[in-house]
Amino acid sequence: DWVPADKVVETTCPYCGTGCQVEYGIKDDKVIWARGAYGPANEGKLCIKGKFGYHYVNSPERLTKPLIRRTGIPKGPLNGRPIHEVFREATWEEVLDIIASKIREILDKYGPAAIGGIMSDRSTNESIYAFQKFMRCAIGTDSIDQSATLCHEPSAWSLATQLGYGAATNPIRDVLNSRTIIVVGSNMNETHPVIAAYVKRAAKQGAHLIIVNPIHTELARYAEYELLIRPGTDVVLFSAMAKYIIDMGWYDKEFISRYTEGFEDWVRSLDAFTLDFAEEVTGVPKDVIKEVARLYALEKPSMIMWTLGITEHENGTENVSALINLALLTGNVGKPGAGLMPLRGQNNVQGGADVGCAPGRLPGYQPLMDSEVRRRFEEVWRCKLPSFIGFRSTEMIDMARRGLIKMLYIVGENSIRSHPDSKAVAEALSKLEFLVVQDIFMTETAEYADVVLPAASAALEDYGTFTNTERRLQLTRKVVDPPGDAKPDWWVFVELARKLGYDMGLRDSTDIMRDMARVAPVFSGLSHERLEREGGLQWPVPSESSPGTLILYADGFPRGRARFRVVSWRGFDVVVERLYPYSLIIGRERAQYHTATMTSRSPVLRVIWRGPVVEMNPEDMRAESIKDGEVVKLLSPAGEVLARVKASTRVPRGVLFTTFHYPELLANTLVPAVLNPITKTPAYKDTRVRIEKV
Ligand code: SF4
Structure with a gap:
């Protein structure tokens, strides 16, 4: 009761x-x-x-007042000191005046390229939209980003480049219409349990379920095939499947000739991906590869679902493209039960990208450097847009470390714990001339700030929309009042812009949604009134009479044709593998969420935490003479951490698993800032490490 x-x-x-x-x-x-x-x-x-x-x-630990660092107190961890010893409380009027004057000073000294902003994808579409407009129009910088760079940007980039839109093609529930489902690089039972429930239901109804993952997942109990693939070899597996499907003549010739381009070039590029080669590289027996390829190509409709095990690699864009190529080859796009489903980690990471919080990309995926697009935006927004394409969040941190970026405005991101190479992030934040952090709690990142701003919780203390993983904008309503002087994110940007002499013309969240609908054709038919009346809608919603778009590409592709993309595989670095023999996968667990700023406050969730451990196969433990519960040192080319080992048969030999939830185990210290060359996404899913006893 x-x-x-x-x-x-x-x-x-x-x-x-x-x-x-x-x-x-x-x-x-x-x-x-x-x-x-x-x-x-x-x-x-x-x-x-x-x-x-x-x-x-x-929580009584919520930030309730704007805070200003006391004079002479160096930036860095509080190390147990009370907040008020390091920061003093201020009014909004005072703190906004200080930030505005610092922005003016940095603009005068270095120009707009010296300022960057990283926005939270836990905020509403309206706040994220207001942030990018504020940064572009009031400050004049295009260096703005959100968490997609750290997770699904390879999905967005490859889907947009090859198909047209950087988003999932089908609704979540459509998996119930699939006859074959491939789940790859995803521990969905832990990260997306409600979606996993649909997949289990589909499998129980008779769908062929295939799991591809380097570690064993609970969902595999429902699968016909579980492929425990060697980390970092997805391109080889999916390209070999494609080659086999072509060799067997199982591909959709009519779909390819009518809707695609680049097929011949791509087919030529597959020569090296033989079944023997794939078996040797991936560790998956070739008979299994053949059978999985047959099911995907012939038992249609077939859907591919993936999470960050595909994207968080140096070759994340190649991995995603290998999946898209397979879907195009077999005509599994634009139909019920088919399609490509990247499962988004944060509640609004899809929305953050949609509303233009990314360098070079204005709301609705419109290119900043297109002269007609610029003219239209400048007219509606009444401002001069930046004349340069900015930097992604991982690049901004690196530029701050090298003294090229002087000010960062970080909203709701705990960069110290979520970015790669935590030590380099700390160095970068220390070097900034000015750091503004806006959040609901004091985080490890806020401990480096000059100014900390108290935010309302977007999900419970503000009104607006979130866009889920199936492109559906849904309302989030104000459930309670924010504590103390905490304010919604959008309010802060609007007020700060006013201090800088730019009137954003936005009075409230509903007004912001109207602004979004004015500038982005994919949102033209959306309004808060309509969402209140009709419930959530999936973009594109091009007009008020449009019911939204359940399945993308059902009527063809926006550029006329979808593109096959040639992908390659670089091979293993044998020297690094010899020096660092284990592949460390950093992921998540069911009862925790990211750097745990929110979930760690729940007494119920705390009871079932797995804790700050690194999971290791018992045979590897025997070979290294390590006991269950023993503390060891993990070393990578980027750094080292101490970690308690937990024996686990779900990880195969040569693979380790941990999470980034716990401050006691700063796992990202080990991740080198080796980035995907296109999206600048780090390789959290395949960090080479070695183990030393302590
Ligand atoms: Fe649903 Fe929230 Fe659980 Fe995600 S975290 S599956 S949105 S209840």
């Missing part, structure tokens, strides 16, 4: 990209429970984070 509440408010879950609808019970202006509401993605279901992850909003 639910404890009686004063009121119940329905909104959208603040955690993963599934976009589950939640009802919160409120008593005395505090959230006292959460339960599933009926939404198109969740049908009343919630996972453990959705049910028990709300305590953060009531």
Whole structure:
């Protein structure tokens, strides 16, 4: 039985990209429970984070006042010092004046390229949109980014380049219409439990389920085939499947000739990907590769779902393209039960990219450097847009470390723990002339700030929209008031712009949505009024009479033809492998979320944490004479950490697994800042390490 509440408010879950609808019970202006509401993605279901992850909003540790670093206190970890010893409280008026004057000073001295901004994808579309408009129009910089660079930007880039839109093609529930499902690079049971429930249902109904992952996952219990692939070899597996499908004549000739280009060049590039080669490189037996290829090509419709095990590699864009090529080859695009489904990690990472918070990309994926696009935006926004393409977040951190970026404005991102090479991030933040951090809690990143701004929780204390992993914009409603002087993110940007002499013309969140609909054709038919009336809608929504777009490319491709992309595989670096014999995979666990700033406040979730451990195969432990629970040193080319070893049969020999949830184990210290050359995404899923006993 639910404890009686004063009121119940329905909104959208603040955690993963599934976009589950939640009802919160409120008593005395505090959230006292959460339960599933009926939404198109969740049908009343919630996972453990959705049910028990709300305590953060009531936490006494919330930031409630703007804070200014006291004179002479060096930047860096508080190391147990009370916040008020390092920062003093201020009014909004004072703090915004200080930030505006510092921005003017840096602009005068170095120009707009010396300022960058990193925005949170846990914020609303409206706030993220306001942020990019503020940074571009009020400051004049295009160096703006959000968390996609650290996770799914390779998916967005490859999908947009080859098909037209950087987003999932089909709705989540459509997996129930698939006859074959490939889940690759995803521990969906832990990261997207509600979507995993649909996949299990589909498998129980008779769909062929194939799991491709370097470590064993619970979902594999429902699978016909589990391919424990060697880390970093996905391109080889999927290219070999494609070659075999072509050799057997199982490809969709009509779809290819009618809708695609680049087929012949791509086919020629597949010569090296023989079944023997694929078996040797990936560790997957060739008979299994043949059977999986047959199911995918002939037992249609077939869907491919993936998470960050595909994207967080130096060759993440190649990995995603190998999946897209396979879907085009077999005509598994633009149809019910088919398609390509990147599963987004943060509740609004899809929206963050859609509303233009990325260098060179204006809202609705419109290119900043297209003269007609620029003219239209400059007319509507009444500002001069930056004349240079800015930098991605990983590049901004590196430029700050090298003294080229002088100011960063970081909103709701704990960069010290979420970016690669944590030591280099700390060095970068220390060197900045000015760092503004806006968040709901004091984080390790905020400890380096000159100014800390208290934010309202986007999911529970603001009104706006989130876009889930199936492109669906859904409302998030104000459930309780923000604590103290905390303000919605968009309010801060609007006020700061005013201080800098630019009126953004945005009075509230609803006004911002109108602005978005004016400038981005994919949102033209959207408004808060419509979403209140009709529920969530999937973009593109080109007009008020459009019901949104359930399945992309059902009527063809926006550029006329989809493109095959030639991909290559670089091979293993045998020298590095000899020096660092283990492949470390950094991922997530069910009861935690990212750097745990929110989930660590839940007494329920704390009970089931796995803790700061590194999982290791028992045979490797025997070979290294390591006991279960022993603390060892992990070393990589980037750094070293101490970690407690946990024996685990779910990881194969030569592979280690840990998470980035725990401050006691700063796993990203080990990840070198080796980035995908196109999207600048780090390789969190294949860091070479060695182990030393301590
Ligand atoms: Fe929230 Fe994702 Fe869990 Fe749904 S599956 S309740 S959106 S964390």
